[in-house]
Amino acid sequence: MKPTLPEDRELEEMRAEVSERYRPAANDEPTARLDAKILEAARNEVKPARRKREWQIPASIAAVLVLAVSLGLVVRDHIPPPEVTGQGKSTADEARLAKPAQPALAMQDSSRQMSEAYREARPSRERSDRPDRQLLASSDATPKGQSKAMPQSAAPEHANGPVQSRPPAEADASAQSPASFAAVADAVAPGAAAPAAPGIPAPAPSSGARSFGEAAEKEQANVASLAVEAKDKKAESAGLLSKRVATAQAVRKQDAPPPSPQEWVHRIEDLLKDGKRADARDQLLAMRRQYPAYPLTEQLQALLGGQH
Amino acid sequence: MLGARLALVSADAVPDEQLMLRYRDGDAAAFDELYGRHRGGVFRYVLRQVGLRSTAEEVFQEIWMRIISSRTRYRVEARFATFLYHIAHNCVMDHFRRKTPLHLVSLDDESEEAIEVPGPGRDQPERAVALRQTAAKLLNALALLPPEQREVFLLHEEGDLTLEEIAGITGTGRETVKSRLRYALAKLREGIDHEADVA
Numbered sequence A: 001m002k003p004t005l006p007e008d009r010e011l012e013e014m015r016a017e018v019s020e021r022y023r024p025a026a027n028d029e030p031t032a033r034l035d036a037k038i039l040e041a042a043r044n045e046v047k048p049a050r051r052k053r054e055w056q057i058p059a060s061i062a063a064v065l066v067l068a069v070s071l072g073l074v075v076r077d078h079i080p081p082p083e084v085t086g087q088g089k090s091t092a093d094e095a096r097l098a099k100p101a102q103p104a105l106a107m108q109d110s111s112r113q114m115s116e117a118y119r120e121a122r123p124s125r126e127r128s129d130r131p132d133r134q135l136l137a138s139s140d141a142t143p144k145g146q147s148k149a150m151p152q153s154a155a156p157e158h159a160n161g162p163v164q165s166r167p168p169a170e171a172d173a174s175a176q177s178p179a180s181f182a183a184v185a186d187a188v189a190p191g192a193a194a195p196a197a198p199g200i201p202a203p204a205p206s207s208g209a210r211s212f213g214e215a216a217e218k219e220q221a222n223v224a225s226l227a228v229e230a231k232d233k234k235a236e237s238a239g240l241l242s243k244r245v246a247t248a249q250a251v252r253k254q255d256a257p258p259p260s261p262q263e264w265v266h267r268i269e270d271l272l273k274d275g276k277r278a279d280a281r282d283q284l285l286a287m288r289r290q291y292p293a294y295p296l297t298e299q300l301q302a303l304l305g306g307q308h
Numbered sequence B: 001m002l003g004a005r006l007a008l009v010s011a012d013a014v015p016d017e018q019l020m021l022r023y024r025d026g027d028a029a030a031f032d033e034l035y036g037r038h039r040g041g042v043f044r045y046v047l048r049q050v051g052l053r054s055t056a057e058e059v060f061q062e063i064w065m066r067i068i069s070s071r072t073r074y075r076v077e078a079r080f081a082t083f084l085y086h087i088a089h090n091c092v093m094d095h096f097r098r099k100t101p102l103h104l105v106s107l108d109d110e111s112e113e114a115i116e117v118p119g120p121g122r123d124q125p126e127r128a129v130a131l132r133q134t135a136a137k138l139l140n141a142l143a144l145l146p147p148e149q150r151e152v153f154l155l156h157e158e159g160d161l162t163l164e165e166i167a168g169i170t171g172t173g174r175e176t177v178k179s180r181l182r183y184a185l186a187k188l189r190e191g192i193d194h195e196a197d198v199a
Helices: A006-025 A032-077 A087-121 A124-128 A131-139 A154-160 A168-176 A179-188 A207-238 A241-253 A261-273 A277-290 A298-304 B002-009 B016-024 B028-050 B053-069 B080-098 B125-143 B147-157 B163-170 B174-198
Strands: none
Touching (some): A006 B147, A032 B053, A207 A277, A261 A277, A277 A298, B028 B080, B028 B125, B125 B147, B125 B174, B147 B174
């Protein structure tokens, strides 16, 4: 844009004249070394910034994720309980709060029932797996003819499976027992949950039986301990008395569950064979109290005849 | 005329401001181009005021380091040349505050401060010698100017800045700048003519 004022035009003419003479002298420039130094500094200023961005973005994302996760965990662990502010709200809140308690109570109740039923209907195999039983079984491992004297270890196997699957010795032992007894045992032994044979009432783990069973449990424990002691007397010759005493004590200490009816019958039969009729009768009475519906053989009915 | 020459050179080139913005965003090549455009003018602006080449290089480097370090804060609020020479002005002022004033350049000296004026060509040796003599006289007269007038002349000549832009950089009014420039040009022309008359 050309100057319009006369003084500006004069100034522009002067400047043009001086500039024309100044140009040839205006050749001074920085050295190449200085240029390189400055350009290098400029590049270095840019490079670190790129590096910063390269690690800053993923680092910031990672930090946000860590914070979010930790915050989420903290919030989840510290959810405040619902505040009760009004009556209308309190009813709903109480109902909501009561919900989780109901299943818990129901679960407790059902677990208690299950444990009681299990105790009543526990397969005799489990009990035979207890140390004292195993000890007795091992000490009484006798030939075929004597296996009848200790049928406790054979009875559970008989109760839990068909005869064909049992070992030959046990199958023989059960074969030697009366046919009616074997049929009854097969029908009842699998436990209270097993369906009973027609016309034969199964020992149901009902609440009535449970109430009665509490009193009977103590009696059974005493009977079981007596039975173990009797067996101990037999085993004294084998030098295993000390072990059995310890085992019997352990059994007494435990809350001994009542033996299964088959087991009980075997014990009574053993007592009868040993000539201990009074003890056998006591055992039979105790068994009748525990299992009133359990069918008895003719021999046992005869033993119990005086009572009826 | 320098302004016209720069205008021809940069007619289809990327504006300085655009280059500086690109450099701000991490484009080092943009700075290379920007530096190439202004390195001579800024250096001469500094050299004519501080006198010593070594000192001029120090100040020159400081100017560009400030440009580099301020890149992230750069905003296009004026021409880049205004921004650049504003920083150059501040650096020179800082130098003068730290040091004793001006070391005048002796044209008879063969030291590093001696200014070499290139000749236009071998075919005109007499004219080349005359131009060199005139340029040397001009530089001598420029060195004898009062600092304010010399700075106004250099900003106008090397930076191709307008009177308003110079007024903004130096913190004076436009008329003051115009007056200083008029005095500077008159003295420079007088110095050339006086040397010519003496010769």
